[in-house]
Amino acid sequence: MNNFSVLALLVFMLGATLQARPVVVKSPDGRIETTINTDKQLTWSVVSQGVTVLEASPLSMTFDNGVVAGKNMQGVKSRIRSVNQVLTPVVAVKNDRILDHYNEAEISSRDGYSVVFRCYNDGVAYRFITRFAKPVRVMDEEVRLVFSGDHATWFPEEESMFSHNERVYLDVKLSDISNDRMCSLPMMVRIADGPKVLISEADLEDYPGLWLRGGSTAHTLQGLLSQAALETRLSGDRDVRILRHANYLAETKGTRSFPWRYLIIAHADKQLIESEMTFKLASPCALKETSWIKPGKVAWDWWNALNLYGVDFKAGVNTATYKHYIDFAAKYGIPYIILDEGWYDLKDLMKVVPEVDMEELVRYSREKNVGLVLWTTWKALDDKMEEAMTQFEKWGIRGIKVDFMKSDDQWMVNFYYRT
Structure with missing residues (x-):
């Protein structure tokens, strides 16, 4: 060598x-x-x-x-x-x-x-x-x-x-x-x-x-x-x-x-x-405008199963009950209330149930300076994404609670980004 x-x-x-x-x-x-x-x-x-x-x-x-x-x-x-x-x-x-x-x-x-x-x-x-x-x-x-x-x-x-x-x-x-x-x-x-x-x-x-x-x-x-x-x-x-x-x-x-x-x-x-x-x-925030993001406490109907006592109306998923929640939030300085499951027909996110007058709740919550947050299943939202977001913006909805994903595969992870 x-x-x-x-x-x-x-x-x-x-x-x-x-x-x-x-x-x-x-x-x-x-x-x-x-x-x-x-x-x-x-x-x-x-x-x-x-x-x-x-x-x-x-x-x-x-x-x-x-x-x-x-x-x-x-x-x-x-x-x-x-x-x-x-x-x-x-x-x-x-x-x-x-x-x-x-x-x-x-x-x-x-x-x-x-x-x-x-x-x-x-x-x-x-x-x-x-x-x-x-x-x-x-x-x-x-x-x-x-x-x-x-x-x-x-x-x-x-x-x-x-x-x-x-x-x-x-x-x-x-x-x-x-x-x-x-x-x-x-x-x-x-x-x-x-x-x-x-x-x-x-x-x-x-x-x-x-x-x-x-x-x-x-x-x-x-x-x-x-x-x-x-x-x-x-x-x-x-x-x-x-x-x-x-x-x-x-x-x-x-x-x-x-x-x-x-x-x-x-x-x-x-x-x-x-x-x-x-x-x-985490990656840096991708949103250029973030001033609209305002976290805060919320009065949550699901937490007490809509059980209200000492009121002159039947408690449940209805306009009177949610007005009561709005009054409670306004009195105690709580910035939001949630309308959880029941406010829309589960077959179609765009169909509000007859017991809930959404236009009146929007008007009343604005008068009381309390924001509305709406619950929805991920599937209902995904099926009507553009239509629903347009309507929610028109109503002045302050937030959306999206629920029941129950999966961790690539497609579902991508749903979070689509939303």
Whole structure:
């Protein structure tokens, strides 16, 4: 072997060694550390204040163009950056100014994708980004969370993926969660002698929502996502059940960012409430004009089942009852009332029931300076979207409560954006 061949071999070996070297990114305060390995299978592990939160956990996405992002990564490059900025939400739910301070590692492949990992002081997150020239089908996504032991959890178990997601959180061990048990998000893992870890997602768009189930190995949770719907059937006025699924999760743009998968890591319970992780990871507000968004308390008829006492009329879904609610709201400074289920014919959103004089309620609520919020099923609204929105604007309706979606597939997620 000549000297040139030996030198070329050494350069190749050095390059391979550098490519396989782990990338480490820490939170700004240095208490959380994420280690990313790209050798054959992309994995990430997380340590918080010396306690192992995640052991090496694989992640990947499979596309119909032949790319399996996260496996056998080619031409790997990494870029580290730090961001320290302040976000100002349109609606200040917890804070009117949110510190967005993180360190980030972007691991890119010459196959047209990258994976971004972020470390905040209150948790960690990752997402895939693709730069394919043509639209793709996402065939599968591997979300696997490998924990260090048989920790306790708060597990909101679901019976099927057709659900309201109104579940009881069960106190079960990771070992109790078999592969046939599943939950919606968020869920929590309580690390023994360590932090509480809340698992969820953010910036979900044009893609199915993430659920979790028991993994095939010990102390593991794995992702569960609904495949795209090919055939559906309407049951009643609101339930659209999927009869036949595709063999893929989503058809989507080739160049895009996929949802964040995140962990809030809390060594004190109050940190769970204080965290603004979902907002920090969300895309910026797409609305240019937001002055019309005015949150506030609401008098809700459904809360007390329309039971009114000591009145000179029969309580129920009728004009007199809603005038009484408007009077109550005006007296106590409550800016809105809701007309929940019953104000329209469930077969047609545009048909107000005879017992409700909507024009009079609109006039009376305006006189009393109380805004009206209307309830509707998602299906009724979707069937008459343009007509309904035009009418609601004409009436001066201040908000819409949309209900009974009961699905997390790509089509239903896109309904939120259409609305």
